[in-house]
Amino acid sequence: MHDIKWIREDAAAFDAALARRSLPASSPQILKLDGERRAAQTAMQEAQAKRNDLSKQVGELKRTGGDAGALMQEVASLKDRMAELEVQEKELGTQLDTILSSLPNRPAPETPDGKDEHANKEIRRFGTPAGHNAPRQHYELGEALGQMDFTNAAKLSGSRFTILSGALAKMERAIGNFMLDLHTDTFGYTEVSPPLMVRDEIAYGTAQLPKFADDLFRTTTGLWLIPTAEVPLTNLVNGDILEPEQLPMRVTARTPCFRSEAGSAGKDTRGMLRQHQFYKVELVSITMPDQSKAEHERMTECAETVLKRLEIPFRTMVLCTGDMGFAAQKTYDLEAWLPGQNTYREISSCSNCGDFQARRMNARYRPAGEKGTAFVHTLNGSGLAIGRCLIAIMENFQNPDGSIAIPAILRPYMGGMEKIEVTAKL
């Protein structure tokens, strides 16, 4: 959600910011609506003031035994006009909100301009791809191991689901446990186990709604299955006024994520790269405005540390304006090396949303030494996507015989196991 006051003050800057996302100038329409809304509001408030005043006089007259009939008549006639003005004001307000809530966040100044992912910029790189001889893709490896089954998953649930079993299923669990321990023990995040279904206004708070309802699953009771733990974690502060000493607030959770991926039929159809359901460890920070930039770097490093400890080669990209998500001002993607695909693929996305989500959630804090409140900043990042991490391990640690070496850091989480070997199919 954008700050209407800012748009009033500097409409040109507002339009210029959204032009970087290839959007047409919307300030003329917004300002027109805003002016009309305020005029209606002022008129309504004046009418209310008059009614309050007259009603007070009625009370006065009644107490002293006078005749209040004429005054009551006058207020009664005022009411028609008030009702009209109220409807008008509400209608204009709704129109304004509809526009404001459907516009994406403005990019940070340092976010590079660009049309699509080709304009993203690599900013650093870790590790060197091992140079496998004829590397296989994760689904070939997994099926050969007898521990990854797409056919049976389709029987249960249709396409874009996977069944893991045996050591591979255990490794999925181990990966999540390792990540949670790292973020809580080393980086100071508090572990949370949140609801996986949320109300409309919660999905609105993080900006999944109203624009992206098609990407979500909805229960018959009207709740939304979370597409990421960002949604419940960020909304932890929905409607709150926080004290400065509570900030920054850092939380993490491992949850399933549910995505209908309505728009991407035909993309990455093989394997478990793009699924309707996957596990992810999410990082969320709530900060004061002047902290969010540093927090963004810190969060990205937390995510990078996961890949470093797992010894998976990756590169860190800063997304361009055209590839960045709706709520973000600036986003870093981590892309893990996948030898089977001979390319880097996204495994984490860390975004600074500034006050964009905070406005939608009405999440504020009290600045020390100032009166009043100010919106907090929100940040979220994957730390990391567990399914894709499993894929990256399988492809990077594959042996010519089809077995998978287990990264050293993960072995304690797998009872000391060092290698995943072929088993009979489940």
Place this chain on the structure above:
RNA sequence: GGAGACAUGGCCGAGAGGCUGAAGGCGACGGUUUGCUAAACCGUUAUACGGGGUAUACCUGUAUCGAGGGUUCGAAUCCCUCUGUCUCCGCCA
């Protein structure tokens, strides 16, 4: 799922159609007193939006007593719906 009770400011807690943005207390902040601490006393202590104004001072209006409707000249107070909390019963991991 069945039955009932409740929802007021940072917290506790009055209020039962007008004089209530809301008594009283606690807490917090500022001040007076004080050798220090404590105590006592005085004062301040919500949010949002609008109008005026040298746009962060200040003045003024409106709204907000869980949310949304309704009744009324006038609603924290009466009515309806919803949401949430608590208690009892049933069911269940």
